[in-house]
Amino acid sequence: MSNLHPFPAAPAVPPSLPLPFDPAMAPALRSRMLRGALPEPLQRLLDRGQVGRHSRFTEDGFADVVEDWTPPDGVTPRHAALARRALAEIDETILAPAPANHLLGRVLALLSHFPAKTTTPEVEQLLAMDWADDLGEFPAWAIDQAARRWRRTRKWRPSIAEIRALCEEACAAERALAERLRAIAMAGERSGETGGGSASVRPVLASAMRRMR
Template sequence: MTARTRGATITPLQRSLATASLATAFDPNQPAPQRRIRLAAALPPVLQQLLAQGRIDRRPRFGDNGFDGMIEQWTPPDGITQAQAALARQSLEDLHASVLLPADSDHLLGRVLTLLSHFPAKGLSPEIERMMALDWAEDLGEYPAWVIDAAARHWRRSRKWRPSIAEMRALCEELCAPERGLADRLGALAAAAPPEFHATESHATDPRSLTAGALRRMG
């Protein structure tokens, strides 16, 4: 089944093929800009075009301590159709089902326990250590396995002290920012189409319903 819009033909991709395409294009060992470029190139051409046509606005962000960097807001182009929005929604689901799929709980817990073992804390029993690791697993459970692995590798190679959960979450956010940014843009495309109007079958085909409606308005 195909849908024609604005002179272009949009053919919905089979879910398994689309997910495989994104997963194949993704290489977590590449630098962040290259990862995002490869993922965008694996999307359907019509989505690539719409992503390129969007508008980027940058404005300063202020926190408790004053200026806290710049934030970027992406706005989709005008005229997004229902077919294009549906394609963006499917691609977004595929991205979450592959590249952004949360880590398996066993993998996550094992990675956390291993990382903490590199920075042993004095005076903590093994049971307390395991309970702390469970807290870590809960607070990091939204991130993919490749993000958790990269964050743990970065920390043990560059730090001399035991990390806090907040520090690891900040590092994970930074590591997957390009992929989450792409997901945000696909989500904006998916939500950009105007809502469809669905007339009920009874009101569309039964003249008596039209008469009843007119009488209610007159009364």
């Protein structure tokens, strides 16, 4: 009789379909459709997670109110596999960083609406490169929304920090969902390593709910 033991089978995960996403939709509807397209086991875990809030302080004093989200107990390796697949699709498509050419073109176009009288074209180009570096983490649709919102509501030249804040606001719901899926994946993988079914892990989501401006 052979002493060899078969390797444990990987959790079976059904093939995924492209997640629905239209950045032109209202944020609430967009978020609801995206979440509703996830596998039902993930939706149930997202509904059962625990949310806590606490104040965050820096050396300068109060900074903002932070939300902590913790997965419920009972997260399994199969849940982790489902979460990893959905997370990969969100990260690689919906939240994928904007292409460099698109980002730089959008920044130059935005700044051209608010020309600086004492800035040479060479300096303008260097400034645009700084903008591209500081906005490089955001998807193209969030940058486009931020630029459009600024053009339509402001009469002065924007700062990088102001456009970053608008970009963060534009994709806040999608980033929060991605972080919660990441928390589920980590909990399920930890459960598989320990052989238990508990997902008692430290909160891993800390997204700013309100910033002092």
